[in-house]
Amino acid sequence: MKTARAGDLAALTCALACGLGNIPSKAGLRNLTPELFNFYFFLFAWLLSSMSLLNARCREEIRHTSSRTFGLIFLLAVLFAVALTLQMTALKMIEPATASFLSRFEVILTIVFAYFILRERLGILEIIGGTIALAGVFILRFEASLAVSRGATLMLLSALFFAVSEIIIKRNIASIATVSLLFYRNLFLIPISYGILHFRGQRLSLPVRNDLFLIFAASLLLPVIGRATYQIALKRIDLSRAALITQTTPLFTALFAFLILVTAPTAIEWLGGGLIIFGVTAVNLSHRAARFISYGKPNPLKVK
Numbered sequence: 001m002k003t004a005r006a007g008d009l010a011a012l013t014c015a016l017a018c019g020l021g022n023i024p025s026k027a028g029l030r031n032l033t034p035e036l037f038n039f040y041f042f043l044f045a046w047l048l049s050s051m052s053l054l055n056a057r058c059r060e061e062i063r064h065t066s067s068r069t070f071g072l073i074f075l076l077a078v079l080f081a082v083a084l085t086l087q088m089t090a091l092k093m094i095e096p097a098t099a100s101f102l103s104r105f106e107v108i109l110t111i112v113f114a115y116f117i118l119r120e121r122l123g124i125l126e127i128i129g130g131t132i133a134l135a136g137v138f139i140l141r142f143e144a145s146l147a148v149s150r151g152a153t154l155m156l157l158s159a160l161f162f163a164v165s166e167i168i169i170k171r172n173i174a175s176i177a178t179v180s181l182l183f184y185r186n187l188f189l190i191p192i193s194y195g196i197l198h199f200r201g202q203r204l205s206l207p208v209r210n211d212l213f214l215i216f217a218a219s220l221l222l223p224v225i226g227r228a229t230y231q232i233a234l235k236r237i238d239l240s241r242a243a244l245i246t247q248t249t250p251l252f253t254a255l256f257a258f259l260i261l262v263t264a265p266t267a268i269e270w271l272g273g274g275l276i277i278f279g280v281t282a283v284n285l286s287h288r289a290a291r292f293i294s295y296g297k298p299n300p301l302k303v304k
Helices: 003-028 034-054 056-064 068-091 096-103 104-118 122-139 150-171 177-198 209-234 239-260 265-293
Strands: none
Touching: 003 034, 003 096, 003 209, 003 239, 034 056, 034 068, 034 177, 034 209, 068 150, 068 177, 096 150, 096 239, 096 265, 104 150, 122 209, 150 209, 150 239, 177 209, 209 239, 239 265
């Protein structure tokens, strides 16, 4: 499989894992505070990522992590903890549909940062496909009564922190190994999330068995499988391209909610999902179209 196609597939797999992971996350938060949920969420994520120690090659990779990479991963853990805390706090103040739309602002910021900081170039078809996909997310999740509120501001700040962390990862993708990132980031997030729990004046208690199962499922799908596949995608394709492809996450969330929670999407939701699929397909096919038009010459469709 060619590098670009493998990267596209990895990004799409990430979107599928995250879309499915949103289901146990939403169910688990019904009985737990976000702070308590996050502590066990990262504890399970680290336990799962530590399974890599059973492999000799992965064990050597983790052990030989440089001090610079170690510091970068710690910085990423702090950014992720702040972003997730802001996001969970915002969910208490605004409707989930509004929050889902506002969280997509991360993609816009990521593409803008990638263009100006990483000097990535976007083809015309990628821009068109990304715009269509964003329109689909807008239709799928947006409610007409969008109000500027503290909750909306927190969601936008959360998107900013998530976008900054992705830029740091992409800029240092050659030195940050996937196994080391998963192992150390999840490890760092355990004391960070406990500190946030203590700061909010909450006690560390053990959830009931059903809630523990939901947290375990969410931690396997989101910070482990989702992060690993996204990291694989970033090694093969541009950050802006990977961010556009993961716009399918809300569609997968809607589909899994229908299959698992038996909540039937409306015609408007299916319309939004169709636009997301169409836009992502355009992004996936853009590199083929560029080669067809250029016939091996420099692509004239690239935006400068």
